Amino acid sequence: MSATHETTTTTTTVFDKSKAYLPWEINGKFTADGREIALLDYIFTHSSLPTLRGNPAAVLSAIDSFARTQTGLINIGETKGAIVTSLIAHHRPSTVVELGGYVGYSAILFGDAMRRAGGSMYYSVEKTPLFAAVATMLIDLAGLRDHVRVLIGTGAEGVQRLADEKLIEGRIGMAFFDHHKPSYTADLKRMESLGMVGAGTVLVADNMILPGNPRYVEWVRACVDEKKRLLGIDPGSEWEAERGFGRADLVYSSEFLKSFEPSGMEDGIEITTCKGVVA
Numbered sequence: 160m161s162a163t164h165e166t167t168t169t170t171t172t173v174f175d176k177s178k179a180y181l182p183w184e185i186n187g188k189f190t191a192d193g194r195e196i197a198l199l200d201y202i203f204t205h206s207s208l209p210t211l212r213g214n215p216a217a218v219l220s221a222i223d224s225f226a227r228t229q230t231g232l233i234n235i236g237e238t239k240g241a242i243v244t245s246l247i248a249h250h251r252p253s254t255v256v257e258l259g260g261y262v263g264y265s266a267i268l269f270g271d272a273m274r275r276a277g278g279s280m281y282y283s284v285e286k287t288p289l290f291a292a293v294a295t296m297l298i299d300l301a302g303l304r305d306h307v308r309v310l311i312g313t314g315a316e317g318v319q320r321l322a323d324e325k326l327i328e329g330r331i332g333m334a335f336f337d338h339h340k341p342s343y344t345a346d347l348k349r350m351e352s353l354g355m356v357g358a359g360t361v362l363v364a365d366n367m368i369l370p371g372n373p374r375y376v377e378w379v380r381a382c383v384d385e386k387k388r389l390l391g392i393d394p395g396s397e398w399e400a401e402r403g404f405g406r407a408d409l410v411y412s413s414e415f416l417k418s419f420e421p422s423g424m425e426d427g428i429e430i431t432t433c434k435g436v437v438a
């Protein structure tokens with residue numbers, strides 16, 4: 160499969176250390192130790208709160224400031240975020256589905272980019288109700304409530320609900336995978352089987368170095384014959400959740416882009432475009 164990608168992406172080879180987030184890990188925890196509520200307190204008691212209302216860039220800047228001065232957060236951050244916003248400006252997706260919303264940083268950044276590119280709805284699926292609640296407050300503060308909707312549930316539940324409730328009919332413009340790493344492939348295959356992936360759909364998958372996702376990369380880079388083989392999953396295998404989902408006839412072109420976590424650690428994104436369906 161071709162490793163080229165016909166788009167204009169913003170990449171950087173050097174990380175600006177002055178913008179580094181504080182370390183995520185505190186006493187073995189990365190999230191859910193009170194930091195998400197502390198973020199909400201920080202933002203809603205911010206001296207410049209009035210200037211944040213209806214201003215996505217200012218809300219993101221306040222979240223970045225919290226993560227640089229108070230407690231690190233597992234957001235995508237500015238550097239990798241810029242890659243995705245340039246993809247959105249280029250491809251102009253009408254609908255975007257994000258799996259793994261956390262406190263809403265990527266939903267605000269990419270939802271705003273989608274809105275500016277003429278798109279209509281950004282769905283952010285988040286498993287943890289507390290994180291989804293924080294995200295909803297921040298998305299509302301940023302003035303994006305008509306264009307960004309948070310759904311509570313796992314990626315599989317969220318994708319299925321989008322189809323069952325007919326919130327999405329037909330192909331989506333973009334999907335962003337940033338949740339449970341072993342679920343990327345299963346949830347993409349569910350999207351494929353539900354008809355959400357078609358010619359022009361762009362798939363963006365985060366954390367391709369930290370921690371990496373060989374199974375996902377194998378699937379999006381496989382040719383049609385390889386995919387037919389990969390669809391054969393035995394009952395009871397560790398990949399049971401993927402059984403019965405996935406389409407071998409979707410042709411993908413995929414590439415890896417290296418970038419940085421907001422902490423400054425190297426990471427990368429896999430960007431995949433669906434070229435169409437083989438007859």
Ligand SMILES: C[S@@+](CC[C@H](N)C(=O)[O-])C[C@H]1O[C@@H](n2cnc3c(N)ncnc32)[C@H](O)[C@@H]1O
Nearest residue numbers: 234235259260261264265286313314337338339
């Ligand atoms: C890296 S964070 C997402 C960061 C967010 N995309 C951003 O850049 O602002 C991963 C999130 O996925 C959520 N998550 C974990 N497993 C999930 C699953 N199976 N389905 C949906 N969300 C999940 C976690 O609760 C966490 O909030």
